Amino acid sequence: DCSASDNDFTNDPAIQTMTFDMGYGPQEFRAYVEPDVSTFYNAPPGSKTRSKPKHPGWAAKFINMSNKRVRLFWDPRNGGPGSPITILQPFEAGGTASFPRHEFYVTPYEDEQEILHRWSISPPQAVYYYDPITVPGDEEATQTNLDNLSVQEFESYRRHVDNRDFAKHYFNFTGREYLSMYPRNKPSHKIWRADYFGQEHWVTTRETHFVEHPQLEELSPIKKTEGRKRVLRDDEPRLLQQYRTQEPYLNMTLKVLSCAPRAFEINNFLSQTEVDHIMYLTTGMELHRSTTAGEETGTERDQTRNTRTSLNTWVYREKDQIIDTIYRRAADLLRIDEALMRPRSKDEYPKMGSKGSIAEALQLVHYDVGQEYTAHHDFGYSNMFSSPKQPQRFATVLLYLNEPEEGGETEFPRWVNAETREGLAVEPQIGKAVLFYSQLGDGNMDDWSHHAALPVKKGEKWLMNLWVWDPVYQ
Numbered sequence: 001d002c003s004a005s006d007n008d009f010t011n012d013p014a015i016q017t018m019t020f021d022m023g024y025g026p027q028e029f030r031a032y033v034e035p036d037v038s039t040f041y042n043a044p045p046g047s048k049t050r051s052k053p054k055h056p057g058w059a060a061k062f063i064n065m066s067n068k069r070v071r072l073f074w075d076p077r078n079g080g081p082g083s084p085i086t087i088l089q090p091f092e093a094g095g096t097a098s099f100p101r102h103e104f105y106v107t108p109y110e111d112e113q114e115i116l117h118r119w120s121i122s123p124p125q126a127v128y129y130y131d132p133i134t135v136p137g138d139e140e141a142t143q144t145n146l147d148n149l150s151v152q153e154f155e156s157y158r159r160h161v162d163n164r165d166f167a168k169h170y171f172n173f174t175g176r177e178y179l180s181m182y183p184r185n186k187p188s189h190k191i192w193r194a195d196y197f198g199q200e201h202w203v204t205t206r207e208t209h210f211v212e213h214p215q216l217e218e219l220s221p222i223k224k225t226e227g228r229k230r231v232l233r234d235d236e237p238r239l240l241q242q243y244r245t246q247e248p249y250l251n252m253t254l255k256v257l258s259c260a261p262r263a264f265e266i267n268n269f270l271s272q273t274e275v276d277h278i279m280y281l282t283t284g285m286e287l288h289r290s291t292t293a294g295e296e297t298g299t300e301r302d303q304t305r306n307t308r309t310s311l312n313t314w315v316y317r318e319k320d321q322i323i324d325t326i327y328r329r330a331a332d333l334l335r336i337d338e339a340l341m342r343p344r345s346k347d348e349y350p351k352m353g354s355k356g357s358i359a360e361a362l363q364l365v366h367y368d369v370g371q372e373y374t375a376h377h378d379f380g381y382s383n384m385f386s387s388p389k390q391p392q393r394f395a396t397v398l399l400y401l402n403e404p405e406e407g408g409e410t411e412f413p414r415w416v417n418a419e420t421r422e423g424l425a426v427e428p429q430i431g432k433a434v435l436f437y438s439q440l441g442d443g444n445m446d447d448w449s450h451h452a453a454l455p456v457k458k459g460e461k462w463l464m465n466l467w468v469w470d471p472v473y474q
């Protein structure tokens with residue numbers, strides 16, 4: 001069980017003990033505190049200054065502390081109508097990535113014209129509360145509101161008051177807003193350390209790294225019901241291992257690109273054969289294209305491709321042995337048991353409360369010239385009461401399938417550094433993977449994991465997302 005026990009949480013210098021009191025006596029919380037930026041350069045403490053990112057974006061989370069459903073709108077402030085963001089259920093939350101001075105408001109579910117509350121986004125605040133129960137300075141009115149709640153509603157409200165209280169302590173201690181709902185467990189899956197730029201973690205994987213394409217007859221879909229039968233013991237051959245390199249292992253190097261957010265690059269994670277296979281599966285493209293980056297702008301290629309492409313196509317792990325192998329390799333990379341990334345038998349991880357994979361299917365994304373994906377978070381905001389474990393996206397593995405001629409970088413506009421106000425732009429390289437975490441080691445969501453796909457300026461871009469959830473996928 002590597003994923004539950006392999007978190008070197010206790011030695012992580014970014015994790016510190018916060019003591020606080022919410023009226024129940026002193027309590028401890030192991031909080032993520034962003035280290036001094038100097039340490040990201042292995043430089044003496046205090047010798048470097050953190051640059052203020054040029055990108056002004058910020059998370060915006062809205063918590064409905066009422067027993068009524070409300071509608072959340074963004075106000076474009078151009079005289080036009082508000083644009084609906086989401087519906088906030090009683091005592092639940094939602095949000096989006098936003099910018100300073102942007103305005104949001106909530107209305108009753110039944111009446112979109114009546115504005116109940118309005119906010120202007122003002123970083124570093126990221127969490128905004130709609131609380132019609134507590135009337136500041138009026139205990140009597142507050143008491144009347146509380147009296148009108150059912151026992152269950154009162155309990156939900158009380159938990160939100162605690163959450164808001166905790167968030168204050170957390171902000172004072174860490175300088176960050178708490179974007180989960182207190183209490184939330186810390187991630188149960190491993191987070192690689194990212195102590196300084198260029199730090200490397202070396203991981204070997206025994207899973208096949210395909211350098212030659214199997215015959216199509218050798219590939220077949222895998223049954224989702226096989227569960228434990230899919231375990232490959234150490235003394236068993238890997239899948240279709242006759243198509244691997246001479247080497248019995250593949251060495252994968254995770255290199256730290258960014259310490260906050262934690263982002264890593266892994267060159268040659270996918271082989272050219274595997275990239276070709278994915279393109280064949282998802283776009284109907286010919287196998288064994290003899291193309292390299294740069295010489296592939298001919299019309300022939302355009303014909304072989306476009307027919308079956310769409311903006312996003314999902315490829316399941318069970319599609320065939322090559323895709324299954326890519327998941328097994330990704331599991332090794334993340335130091336998460338591959339069993340967690342597929343449907344499990346009853347006796348595998350019985351305590352997890354879920355038999356489902358924590359990984360999503362691979363999502364293929366295609367960008368044409370001018371297309372982009374503006375800065376966003378991969379995590380969302382969990383419902384506190386309908387899903388108490390607060391499952392959320394945890395790690396993203398980006399797999400680059402080609403190289404646009406110009407543009408198309410993945411950008412982390414808010415990475416912490418001491419050199420530039422510009423974002424960190426990662427260039428797509430065929431077969432390269434980028435891993436980053438949307439969660440911090442203390443169970444908070446990482447606002448700094450904000451990222452964008454910059455516009456493709458010339459050529460096109462093909463990429464796959466592999467999303468892994470914590471603690472379960474919901």
Ligand SMILES: O=C(O)CCC(=O)C(=O)O
Nearest residue numbers: 373409410452453463465
């Ligand atoms: O295309 C990229 O580089 C990033 C894609 C992304 O962030 C997403 O699809 O969520």
Ligand SMILES: [Fe+2]
Nearest residue numbers: 376377378451
């Ligand atoms: Fe994303």
